[in-house]
Amino acid sequence: xxxxxxxxTENLTGGYGKSAVIRDxxxxxxxxxxxxxxxxxxxxxxxxxxxxxxxxxxxxxxVTLDKxxxxxxxxxxxxxxxAFVPQETLINxxxxxxxxxxxxxxxxxxxxxxxxxxDHAIVQRSLQETDTVNLKDKYINELSAGERQRAxxxxxxxxxxxxxxxxxxxxxxxxxxQIQMLNLLKKLNRERSLTVLIVLHDLNLASEYCDRLIxxxxxxxxxVGAPHEVLTYQNIEKVYKxxxxxxxxxxxxxxxxxxVSGERKTE
Amino acid sequence: MKQNNRIKFFLLSGILLFSIILGITKGSVxxxxxxxxxEQNRHILLLRLLRVALAIIAGSGLAACGITxxxxxxxxxxxxxxxxTSSGAGLGAVAAIIFGALNIYLPLAxxxxxxxxxxxxxxxxxxxxxxEIQSLILAGVVVSVALSGIxxxxxxxxxxxxxxxxxxxLWGSLQVYDIKLLGTISILVIGGIIFIYTLxxxxxxxxxxxxxxxxxxxxxxxxxxxxxxxxxxxxxxxVCICGIIGFVGLIIPHATRYLVxxxxxxxxxxxxxxxxxxxxxCDLISRTLTPPFEIPIGVITxxxxxxxxxxxxxxxxxxx
Numbered sequence: 042x043x044x045x046x047x048x049x050t051e052n053l054t055g056g057y058g059k060s061a062v063i064r065d066x067x068x069x070x071x072x073x074x075x076x077x078x079x080x081x082x083x084x085x086x087x088x089x090x091x092x093x094x095x096x097x098x099x100x101x102x103x104v105t106l107d108k109x110x111x112x113x114x115x116x117x118x119x120x121x122x123x124a125f126v127p128q129e130t131l132i133n134x135x136x137x138x139x140x141x142x143x144x145x146x147x148x149x150x151x152x153x154x155x156x157x158x159x160d161h162a163i164v165q166r167s168l169q170e171t172d173t174v175n176l177k178d179k180y181i182n183e184l185s186a187g188e189r190q191r192a193x194x195x196x197x198x199x200x201x202x203x204x205x206x207x208x209x210x211x212x213x214x215x216x217x218x219q220i221q222m223l224n225l226l227k228k229l230n231r232e233r234s235l236t237v238l239i240v241l242h243d244l245n246l247a248s249e250y251c252d253r254l255i256x257x258x259x260x261x262x263x264x265v266g267a268p269h270e271v272l273t274y275q276n277i278e279k280v281y282k283x284x285x286x287x288x289x290x291x292x293x294x295x296x297x298x299x300x301v302s303g304e305r306k307t308e
Numbered sequence: 309m310k311q312n313n314r315i316k317f318f319l320l321s322g323i324l325l326f327s328i329i330l331g332i333t334k335g336s337v338x339x340x341x342x343x344x345x346x347e348q349n350r351h352i353l354l355l356r357l358l359r360v361a362l363a364i365i366a367g368s369g370l371a372a373c374g375i376t377x378x379x380x381x382x383x384x385x386x387x388x389x390x391x392x393t394s395s396g397a398g399l400g401a402v403a404a405i406i407f408g409a410l411n412i413y414l415p416l417a418x419x420x421x422x423x424x425x426x427x428x429x430x431x432x433x434x435x436x437x438x439x440e441i442q443s444l445i446l447a448g449v450v451v452s453v454a455l456s457g458i459x460x461x462x463x464x465x466x467x468x469x470x471x472x473x474x475x476x477x478l479w480g481s482l483q484v485y486d487i488k489l490l491g492t493i494s495i496l497v498i499g500g501i502i503f504i505y506t507l508x509x510x511x512x513x514x515x516x517x518x519x520x521x522x523x524x525x526x527x528x529x530x531x532x533x534x535x536x537x538x539x540x541x542x543x544x545x546x547v548c549i550c551g552i553i554g555f556v557g558l559i560i561p562h563a564t565r566y567l568v569x570x571x572x573x574x575x576x577x578x579x580x581x582x583x584x585x586x587x588x589x590c591d592l593i594s595r596t597l598t599p600p601f602e603i604p605i606g607v608i609t610x611x612x613x614x615x616x617x618x619x620x621x622x623x624x625x626x627x628x
Contacts, residue, residue, distance in 0.1 A: 058436065096519050120525030127519070133382060134515050134570035147513055148525040152506050200524075 047072045047236055048093070048123075048204060052102035055092045056260075061100055062088040064260045070204070073234040075227070077247040079271075080257030081281050086240040087128075089257070090206050093238075094125055106204075120148035124197035126207040130189060132181050138192045139177040142167055145199025167198040171225060187218035194225065205229075207239040211246065219243075223250045244298045248272050249290070256280060272296040313568050313578075320567075320581045327588040331363070332356040334592055336599045358484040360588055361494070366482070366546045367556055367587030368580035369497040371564070372504050373539040374557030375579055379515040379572065380532050381441050388543040388557040391448040391536070395455035396425025397547040398478050402462050405470045415489060415548035422544030425451060430536065439532060479604030480551035482591045493545040500542040501580065507531060508572035515570065553606045555613030556583055562620055 046069040056062030062085045070076055078086045091097040093104050095111055104111045111119055124145070132141075145167065146160045156164075168174045171191045176184065181192060190210055197205055205226070211219040227250055229235045241247040247254055248268040256264045256271050258280045264271045274287045277298060286299040333339055335356060344353045373388035381390075400421020404414050432447040433439055463471045484490050504511075510531050513521040518528040546553075564579040590608040597603055 091519075094523060096522050115525075116522060116527050117525035120523060123523075125519075125523035130516070130520070132516055133384065134379075134565070136512075136570050140512075140569075140571055141516075144509075144512055144516070144524060147509055150509070152509060 045071050047074075048104065048106045048238075050089075050093065050102065050104050053089075053092055053099055053104060054101045055097055055099040056085075056088055057097070059100075062260050063092060065102070066257075066260075066262055067102075068255060068262065068265055070236060070238060072203070072236055073230070075230045075237045075250065075252045076239070077251030077254045078238070078240045078257060079242075079244060079247050079254055080263075083259075084257040084280075085260040086257055087208050088260075090125075090208050090238070090240060094123055094206055095119060117148055120200060122203045124200040124202035124205050126190070126193050126197050126205065126210050128209045129186070129213050130181075130193050135180040135182055137178055138173060138181055138184070138195075139164065139168070141181050141192055142173075142177070142195045142199050145196040148200055163201065164195075164199050167195040170198060170229070171195040186213045187215075187221075190214065190218075190222060191225075194222070198229070202235070204236040204238060207237070209240050209242055212242055219246060226250070244272060244277070245290075248295045248297065249293060269296050272298060313574050316568055317574070317578055317581070320578055320585070324581050324585040324588075327585040327592075328360055331360045331588040331592055334596060336596070355484075358487065358490065359482050359591060362482045362484055362490060362550060363587035363591050364584040365490075365494050365497050366550050366553060367560070367583035367585075368501055369542045369546050370553065370557035371560040371579040371583035372501045372576055373542050374561040375572065375576060376504050376511065376535050376539050378561055379511045380535055381445065382515060382517065383441070383445065384562070385558070386445075387554075388539065388546075389452075389552065389554070390445065391540060392425040392429050392451040392455065393422040393540060393543040393547055394478075394552040395452045395459065397422040397544065397552070398459050398474070399425075399455045399462075401474050401477070402459050402471060405474055406462065406466055412486065412489065415486075418548035419544050422547050423540065425455065426536070426540040426544070438529060439536075478551050478606075480553040480606035480609075481594075481602060482550050482587070482605055483602070489549055493549045496545045497542050500538045501576070503538050504535065505576050507535065508576055511535075511572040512570075515572075551604070551606065553587075553609055555609045555617070556587060559609075559613040559617050559620075560586060563616065566620060566624070 049069045051067050053066045054061050054064050066089065078089060080086050088097065092099055095116060098112070106114065106119070106122055142164050143156060146156055146164065149160070150156065168177055171194050173188070173191050173195050176188055176192060181189060184192065211222055214222065223246060226237055226239070230237050239251070251268060253266065254268055254271040255262055256276060263280055264276055272287060274285055277283070277285050277287070284301045286301060288297045288299060289295070290297045329341070332344060332353065333341060339349060339352065343349055370388050374386070377386040377388065377390060378384055397418040398421070400417040400419070401414055403421070404417030409417060429444070429447045429451050430439070432451070433444040435443065510521070510526045513524045513526045514528060514531065521528045560579050560583040564575055564582050568574050568578045590605055590612060594603045594605045594608045
């Protein structure tokens, strides 16, 4: 059997300082996956992404990319494969959008090497794909949250990554911009078979867009599977300690989570 | 480089050239360029050229350090003396005078004081082999205040004429009293600036944030350490040869960023040129305003720098 795992975590444990936020987490991502990470506040969603992108070093276990431990890859090599879109980017300096997107080429350039025509072409394409061409001369610190997030995705695309990590990229956006952004990711996922690993707060967005979901509870994997396997009312009530009703979205046939006010389940 | 940035760069270079000509022709006696080349005026030309050279070295070094620290600390108020170099150098010099050391030992003591202080600040701020930006700034401020207190105590305790002189010296002067020292410091500063310039892309990435930099393949922690070391050495070198010249490392980076944008590949060379011109002109004012007395150049840079800074803030507000 051909093993086409692109990135895997093996018994990954780690966190900040000596405390472990993520405990013994193992899962695989295949090329072309659109995988969502969900879970309550403090369940370790962002920490997991940080461990997988070498911002944090695991206490035990490892992360492999194409069968190589990412700790042996060098940051530059890793950043040619993995691009990262954070929750919100606050930039104090007035870089233009084009300059920000050009920085996506840093992983592919040597120090002091100037961008080639090819680099500029890639930047141009990233701008087009994220619909930010008309913003390219604007200053990044003067954009709206939605525009800024698109520019940051453009930069991530300019890295020409195999995998895109996103940490709650929609949490500062209104529903229109949320859908616009996730549609864009879906399109990139389909057309360019870009692998996506995304932390989402909104269970319904996760259900709608992700092919597979990982539900985290207190740093451990509670459940992995397709949205209809993970988003059952039993699972959600257990992990989120909240009573919900799960229906089916009449159009997409994906599970749909409804909140119920008033009653809170106590353990 | 964008087309209009290239024009701005040439403009700045023009201003620098103009400043250099002013710097060597004006003084207690005004001499035209032709007169300067005459045999009997050789020594005046040499003295003035040395001052101009020192102005360029000190100005560029301070500007490059200011830019670097502002980027890696992501704090617009960061300046070269933030990590305690100035008070450390002051204490080193004061201690040297108390122990009776003079001449070449004075700048050496100042250099040692500045370097040791940065090491102290660094060790205070370090936790788990990582440097948190906030703790670094705090440690720098705390150590600076403590050392300044010790300096004032020592100066008032030992009633020594030379010690009062040191306070004046600390306010900065571009008088070159040792060509060899100038040569050594120049090599240090120019080497340091070249090092910083080769990391301009890393600085671009770091100014977006440390995690962002890591995601772009920049080893933030290591680069930060190297840059702290290099900026400290540059600042210590400059302090020991010409005292503490405030505002240059703060105002020039801001003014240049306003002019050419925050991209470090353009910003660093442009700021070096702008700072050189600014220092030459300030030095010119410091030695021609009240001849034969020289006003410490730090006084001039502060008097020009503060209003310029306010004007810049207002201009930025207007744009928004």
